[in-house]
Amino acid sequence: MAPEEKKKLELFAVKIREGIVQSTHAAKSGHPGGSLSATEYFAYLYGKEIRVDPKNPKAENRDRFVLSKGHCSPGLYATLANAGFFPVEDLLTLRKLGSYLQGHPNMNLTPGVDMSTGSLGQGISTACGMAKAAKFLGKDINVYTLLGDGELGEGQVWEATMFAAHYKLDNLCIAVDVNGLQIDGKTSDVMNSAPLDKKFSAFGCNVIEIDGNDFDALEKAFETFHATHDKPTAILLHTVKGKGVSFMENQVGWHGKAPNDSELQQALSELESARKKILEVA
Amino acid sequence: MADVKKIATRDSYGNALVELGKIADNVVVLDADLAAATKTGVFKKNFPARHFDCGIAECNMIDVAAGMSTLGLVPFVSSFAMFAAGRAFEQVRNTIGYPHLNVKICATHGGISVGEDGASHQCCEDFALMRAIPGMVVLSPSDDVEARQIVKAAYDYRGCVYVRFGRAATPVYHDENFKFQIGKGEILRDGSDVAIIATGILVTEAVHAAEILSTKNISARVINMATIKPLDEEIILRAAHDCGKIVTVEEHSTIGGLGEAISSLLAEKFPVPVKKIGVNDKFGHSGSATELLKEFGLCAENISAVAQSF
Numbered sequence: 001m002a003p004e005e006k007k008k009l010e011l012f013a014v015k016i017r018e019g020i021v022q023s024t025h026a027a028k029s030g031h032p033g034g035s036l037s038a039t040e041y042f043a044y045l046y047g048k049e050i051r052v053d054p055k056n057p058k059a060e061n062r063d064r065f066v067l068s069k070g071h072c073s074p075g076l077y078a079t080l081a082n083a084g085f086f087p088v089e090d091l092l093t094l095r096k097l098g099s100y101l102q103g104h105p106n107m108n109l110t111p112g113v114d115m116s117t118g119s120l121g122q123g124i125s126t127a128c129g130m131a132k133a134a135k136f137l138g139k140d141i142n143v144y145t146l147l148g149d150g151e152l153g154e155g156q157v158w159e160a161t162m163f164a165a166h167y168k169l170d171n172l173c174i175a176v177d178v179n180g181l182q183i184d185g186k187t188s189d190v191m192n193s194a195p196l197d198k199k200f201s202a203f204g205c206n207v208i209e210i211d212g213n214d215f216d217a218l219e220k221a222f223e224t225f226h227a228t229h230d231k232p233t234a235i236l237l238h239t240v241k242g243k244g245v246s247f248m249e250n251q252v253g254w255h256g257k258a259p260n261d262s263e264l265q266q267a268l269s270e271l272e273s274a275r276k277k278i279l280e281v282a
Numbered sequence: 283m284a285d286v287k288k289i290a291t292r293d294s295y296g297n298a299l300v301e302l303g304k305i306a307d308n309v310v311v312l313d314a315d316l317a318a319a320t321k322t323g324v325f326k327k328n329f330p331a332r333h334f335d336c337g338i339a340e341c342n343m344i345d346v347a348a349g350m351s352t353l354g355l356v357p358f359v360s361s362f363a364m365f366a367a368g369r370a371f372e373q374v375r376n377t378i379g380y381p382h383l384n385v386k387i388c389a390t391h392g393g394i395s396v397g398e399d400g401a402s403h404q405c406c407e408d409f410a411l412m413r414a415i416p417g418m419v420v421l422s423p424s425d426d427v428e429a430r431q432i433v434k435a436a437y438d439y440r441g442c443v444y445v446r447f448g449r450a451a452t453p454v455y456h457d458e459n460f461k462f463q464i465g466k467g468e469i470l471r472d473g474s475d476v477a478i479i480a481t482g483i484l485v486t487e488a489v490h491a492a493e494i495l496s497t498k499n500i501s502a503r504v505i506n507m508a509t510i511k512p513l514d515e516e517i518i519l520r521a522a523h524d525c526g527k528i529v530t531v532e533e534h535s536t537i538g539g540l541g542e543a544i545s546s547l548l549a550e551k552f553p554v555p556v557k558k559i560g561v562n563d564k565f566g567h568s569g570s571a572t573e574l575l576k577e578f579g580l581c582a583e584n585i586s587a588v589a590q591s592f
Binding site for chain 2 (some may be wrong): 001060063066078105107114115116117118119121122125126127128129130131132133134136137139141156159162163166208
């Protein structure tokens with residue numbers, strides 16, 4: 001990836017992270033951990049990959065994105081806001097009475113949200129429906145969906161994956177944020193879902209395993225998705241939960257907890273340092 | 283009754299889908315390995331490219347339909363009532379009901395007349411489950427003519443609709459000029475002593491009950507309530523006003539179905555005595571449809587007896 005392009009994505013990621021910590025701080029609740037781990041994915045998807053237009057969010061032939069792990073709405077909202085779908089200031093209304101930024105995504109309220117999600121395991125099925133409908137209608141539409149690794153405990157995920165392979169949905173890109181933590185602890189302790197590569201491969205997917213916080217790796221993965229025919233792609237994103245905020249990194253407690261005032265200040269100062277570092281690189 | 287034509291409303295469903303498929307190319311049909319039983323097989327035969335089998339995975343199927351609807355298709359999703367409304371309840375609630383998507387959930391094999399398969403497949407809770415979802419339209423046709431019109435009405439209505447079709451063949455009593463409207467009950471027989479409000483395959487039993495009652499000089503009004511939600515309040519309140527006593531009849535649990543919907547309306551707006559006929563907080567079991575309907579009191583004899591018991 002060209003250095004300028006990467007710099008742009010890195011700065012986008014910093015803005016997304018700022019939005020995540022600011023919005024959950026303002027809401028006094030929400031899910032920063034899994035939003036931060038998926039930030040590079042969000043930044044790459046909306047910075048480079050997905051064909052959508054913030055000025056025309058309902059365009060008929062746009063690509064679709066379904067946040068199957070709907071609780072990571074702070075990450076999606078911060079991404080959409082910084083991509084121009086709605087004002088960044090509105091992120092501070094997250095989860096508040098009357099806000100169009102509901103605790104979990106609502107497709108009828110928020111510009112850029114293609115499906116209401118929140119109940120785990122269901123988003124991937126709707127993405128399958130969109131991808132199948134696009135093929136049926138002969139439309140060049142790619143459908144992207146992001147799941148959590150804890151979410152893979154839902155049996156419906158595997159029903160959906162079987163469906164995607166059966167109908168050869170090569171326009172469907174399934175990404176899993178493998179940050180290794182869920183509410184009750186390590187995913188390997190709560191309900192071990194390993195080996196994920198073998199599982200998705202056995203279910204008929206083209207499996208790509210990458211460092212999910214690395215833009216170069218993301219670029220290659222999406223290139224592979226575009227070059228894959230007759231089967232869905234599953235990208236296993238190995239990430240760090242809470243990535244980018246030192247005290248949240250790899251801490252299970254930050255799955256669904258908002259930062260307080262001082263924690264917000266520390267997070268923002270760390271993110272500002274990260275921004276300076278990115279800008280210093282020539 | 284020997285010369286009356288009998289058709290199962292699941293057959294009506296399949297046939298109506300074919301007719302709809304001819305005029306609406308955005309109609310697609312999803313099934314969960316039950317196309318032969320839900321009768322969507324005839325649609326598949328006519329429009330193979332527009333029928334998608336989802337395998338035995340109802341939860342995924344409901345959400346696949348939700349996704350498809352966002353690209354402008356109008357999915358008709360079929361399974362048995364137990365699995366469409368029961369197993370996949372949360373999918374229907376969160377991913378069709380909450381975003382108010384244009385999906386038609388068409389379930390066959392509602393009630394105990396499913397028969398020999400036994401309690402695991404006899405869904406007597408689907409009205410209760412579907413009624414509780416905000417914005418969901420809940421329909422229950424009583425014969426072939428009404429069932430076919432309901433398929434078209436469900437398509438014309440923009441939003442989520444649940445329809446329950448039956449497995450057993452039932453008498454066709456509407457003529458082809460009948461016009462079904464969502465939210466409108468239908469007075470089949472006028473009367474002033476008691477009103478019997480029935481839905482689904484028990485409507486013709488209610489008519490027989492009224493005939494039995496007339497031999498005892500009891501004048502019974504019979505109302506076909508094919509729309510469980512939104513409820514036709516006007517026709518119910520008028521019946522309560524004119525007759526003063528109401529009997530509700532449904533092949534469903536007495537908990538949460540048409541009977542409770544009517545009781546709740548009357549309690550708030552015009553209290554009169556109500557007797558609910560349905561499956562009274564029990565599971566069914568194997569047997570023929572006729573035997574089971576009789577055993578559970580879902581027959582003309584019991585309806586007329588209850589109507590006289592106020």
